[in-house]
Amino acid sequence: MEQLANTVLLFIKDKLELIMREELSNYLTVENPETKNTRNGFYSRTLETQFGKINDLRVPRDRQGEFRTELFKPYQRRDGWLEEAVIRMYKGGMSTRDVADFIECIIGKHYSPTTVSNITNTVLQDVHAWQERPLKKRYSVLYIDGIHFSLLRDSVATEVI
Incomplete structure (x- = not known):
């Protein structure tokens, strides 16, 4: 292997x-x-x-030191997959300590909960920017999501949950 x-x-x-x-x-x-x-x-x-x-x-x-590759940024040491994985785990409900422990198990390198928190803060900034964006006056489509439960009870059959 x-x-x-x-x-x-x-x-x-x-x-x-x-x-x-x-x-x-x-x-x-x-x-x-x-x-x-x-x-x-x-x-x-x-x-x-x-x-x-x-x-x-x-x-x-x-020779002139002007060329920069597009594959990664200057001084970048990771290709971004780890940060993306951290963000997904955090969004999925894992605590920063759990994420740090999981990363240590996977790649053998310790990340402190503070480092994980710093990585997730970049996402939180994007979320806040999205939440604060100006809304248009007119929308042509409105998506509504919900769940309907049928309850079998002895009391009221159409009770709001």
């Missing part, structure tokens, strides 16, 4: 490096052909993905 996981990680690493090399090539020849900018080797990066940790990912760079 571990051999398969290592093979998958190597495959992903190769494909990420290929994509970044092509990004740099496109950046130099198509987006900025008028500049005298050229390739300037690579730097190593560690990236945690949902498939595991990729060590020594070779990120290409240019």
Whole structure:
């Protein structure tokens, strides 16, 4: 099983490096052909993905230091899957401590409840922004959701729950 996981990680690493090399090539020849900018080797990066940790990912760079890959942001060390999982667990009703314990079991790295809380706060900001957005004066569709329960009682048959 571990051999398969290592093979998958190597495959992903190769494909990420290929994509970044092509990004740099496109950046130099198509987006900025008028500049005298050229390739300037690579730097190593560690990236945690949902498939595991990729060590020594070779990120290409240019001489003028202007190229930025679109695969991840500068200084980003995770591909975002963990934050998304934390947000989903929190939205599902797990406490920050439960989420932290679960992450430690899955990836072997300890996240404090404060870190989990900081991650979920970004979602709460989006929720508050959505709740405070201005509403339109007219809506063409209104969705209403509800549940109807039929009760079998000796007393009143149509009683509100």
